[in-house]
Amino acid sequence: MIEYDTVSFAYGDTPVLDSVSATIDDGEFVVLVGPNGSGKTTLLRHANGLLAPDSGTVRVNGRAVDEDVVAARTAVGMVFQHPRDQFVAATVGSDVAFGPENLGLDRSEIDDRVERALEAVNLQGRTTDRIDELSGGEQARVAIAGALAMEPTHLVLDEPFTGLDRPSRQSVHAQLRALSRDGTSIVVSTHAPGSVADLADRIVVMGDGRLVHDGTPDELPDPSLSDVFDAGSVG
């Protein structure tokens, strides 16, 4: 469970988060919607201690993030926009192993996790493939596998569909649906929800550093939000 309790944050003099409170339960599929600059990325980066709030607290599975950053980073797996810039190795297997290696696990456990993570994104047996030669969708899936290898309770994806073509986007959708069915909680942030909204248990809308709406997909769209969704009708 990720709990935000009256979290405020500013970059220098520019306020970005304004007393945000929200909870993401285990197993939930949440889509975080909002225009660029509304604070989505900043909010998500508080969940694993990449950013620390100016005031308020963030708790992951009951523990304050700043008390145990490693616990937060293993519990909340994060995949960023631009998958190409988040790989540390030239081949799939070496890259997915990076997280578990950092945790100091046994080699056999690392190998098991790499295999399971690649299976979960439908890339089993591709450990020696060169990442550079994969399609955009496959790269996004390798990035997801890298996060899954930490065995997180929550998987957070920040604008994962930017730059992906339609088939790639659909293959990522399918992976997310399968992961969600297997009990992993998923948070997807996007300025263009499109069809990912269909997967959501809950849709949270952000604007100017505040939560503007929080509810099931049926309760949307609020007419005032329709422009957000129009901008994002990408299919």
Add this chain to the structure above:
Amino acid sequence: MLTYEPDETVAHALDPRAKLAFQVAFAVAAISRPALAPLGVLSLLALGVLLSANLSPPRVLFGYRYPFGILCLSVLIAAVTIGPPWIDLADGVRTAHAAYGVGLVLLVSAAYVRSTPVRHSRAAIQSLVPGTPGRLLGIGVSLVFRFVPVLRRDIGTIRDAMAARLGTERSATERAVVLSSRGLTRAFVRADRLSVALQARCFAWNPTLPPLSFARADGLVLLLSVVLVTVPLW
């Protein structure tokens, strides 16, 4: 171009640490201008090394035609003297002797490049360089391998854009400025994204190191390296 290729040769099976030690020892031996007899032995050894990595010597020589061409040029420049008798044969031979040794070192390192994947090199670096410097060096090498193709594409894109805008009419300096400033900007944007991802993935000082196993064949290679280091004393 010569790069790593998966295979099941003798060289591929060796421990990267033994291969690194051997290359350094071979280089020490070959650039110390050994007498003709040891140089002959080194030549045979270099040939054996190439074959152990399943590399064809003519192919490697062809791949290295530019470095070897420059070595030949050095010999030529050394042989030429200003004023009569114009050609100083002894001087040229001395340089040719040295250049030959340098050429052998290149051949031996070609076998390493062909037979050693990055993760082995990274593991070797982290086991040979202790502590945090070894950790940064090991991951850093992995990152360079990862990002060279990405940045090469960036550079290609920038060059194309430059050419499209009458780039050929610009001066060499201007082109260098545009290429390097845009290249640097893009690289640093990528670096900043990468640094966030590294942190999210728990980039740590004390990870599980990639496995390496030192077998009997590696011991032999190491022994040979020790012998090679003594060649300059012969």
Add this chain to the structure above:
Amino acid sequence: MSTDHEYDSVALVPESIVRPFARAALLAALTGAVAFVSIPIPFSPAPLTLQVLFVFLAGLYLGPVWGSVSLLLYLTAGGAGAPIFAGGHAGIGHLFGKTGGFLWSYPIAAFVIGALVHGRTGFGFGSIDPTADETPSGGFFDSLEVRDPATVGLGRLVVALSVGTLIVYAIGAGYAMWLLSLSPVEAVAQFVAPFVIGEVLKMAATIALVRDGRYELS
């Protein structure tokens, strides 16, 4: 699924190191990525290659510490087989070969350029901001400061780049001279003279790039 308290022994690399380290690694990769680029110069026997220009930029934008780390990574990765030495070559042999001296001089030159341009702040002594606390807390890497080279005086830049270039050519040609039993004249004729025009243009390009503020350090 994971529970807490599992990974108490994990020692995270702090952000103050991860960020400049990632930049150092990518600058190393960029130095390798331009190994294929050569720009012809009229009336010069050798084309302009960009590698030394990135040695300059490493010292200028990363400072003496991370700048030299960057080029050390370049040498190590090239030695380990990344096709990033001049002409796309790789392997330890090149570090011992005729141009090996040039390669080894890169981290040294980046260090010296960084030291000359950034002064004490580049080593974590004192601060660029005169109003800031003189003794920054935290470790060595937290205290390193790199000022925007655009704010550095022209004279200082010219001196730093000239000294850096001299280091590159002194070590590069000196090593080749020793390695191949060349006389000083022969070494200069082959390893210095053909590149003089290119080096002057590179310095001009670097200064233009820096002063222009086209690249903004943030």
